[in-house]
Amino acid sequence: MAMSDVCIELLEEWVFCRWCPASDALASLTQAQISFIQSLPKAELHAHLNGCIPISELQKMAREYSESGSSSLSSASVLEGIEKLQSGIVLDQISDFFGLFSAIYALTSNPESLRRATRALRSTPRETSEMSRMDYVRAVLEEVERYPKSRAALIVSLDRRMADEVVSECVQVAVRLKEEGRRVVGVDLCGDPQAGDMDTLAEHFATAKRGGLTVENSVKETLKLLSYAPDRLGHATFLDEAAKSLVREAKMPIEMCLSSNLLCKTVSSLAEHHIRYYLRHDHPIAICTDDTLPFRTSLLGEYALLLAAPPLGLGLSENEVRRIAAMGMNARFGKQSSSP
């Protein structure tokens, strides 16, 4: 099943969700508008694997986990975590978000369960008692490579909370697999935006670039990071005027995750969202979901946020939305070498 099909199913599963911005926006559209969005060629460029597992699959995995008597996290804690995701997350600030992943991680700790969960295109290599980081990335690639090159590729995420030697190992794994001709296209930086040391990360980004990988980042200290010439930016929420000018001069595509920003409260409303600034300046952007599971969204839902009339959406015209979709397709890593 292709990623976009998974997203549509996800949204249907949660169509009556009362607190998700994408669901409200989608519900306000006519059938003709929904068909228009569905028919657009769109690229999902920013989706974290463990944040995009369908809830129904996760519940099945949680039941099997309880039956297997696995001990990495108690079954009660796993069920509690899944229940929280099922009933809907309410966050006061972005740092509250990262704790949601411990229950999911307990369920995807071996190659078999990881392959089963793989529906998304960026992920942080984890070492568990059942797999090394190399095993992790190979397991994910086995699933990703089932799809045509133009449909799916993997970005290896470096979590800002990782120790330096772990970051180094992840980059080495990514470069080696790329050299072997596997479908790893880049590295990015994820995790709590308040954690990590930029200076030590510089060297690892340089290694990744020398290994032919593209680099994407989603962090606060953008001026420092911009000096490593990332090929795309994630979120770009906290940029000051100097950073904005640099990003615009370099025409660096920005991955916009509207529901994620609203629900993590990094942006107060759609009216205040920085997407408006970049659209005004005709800057390349790509519409993405970030984590379909906790944010209960899909690519279709994120595009509904563009088209829906304010205050539910940005109220853009179909022509503007078509142009944005084309910008996303254009910002894919490795698109030059892709053939369907």
Ligand SMILES: CNc1ncnc2c1ncn2[C@@H]1O[C@H](COP(=O)(O)O)[C@@H](O)[C@H]1O
């Ligand atoms: C506001 N959104 C976000 N900001 C920063 N990091 C995020 C994120 N959403 C997800 N992650 C990162 O991705 C991991 C889960 O997927 P993988 O284990 O890599 O497949 C999370 O643990 C977090 O580090």
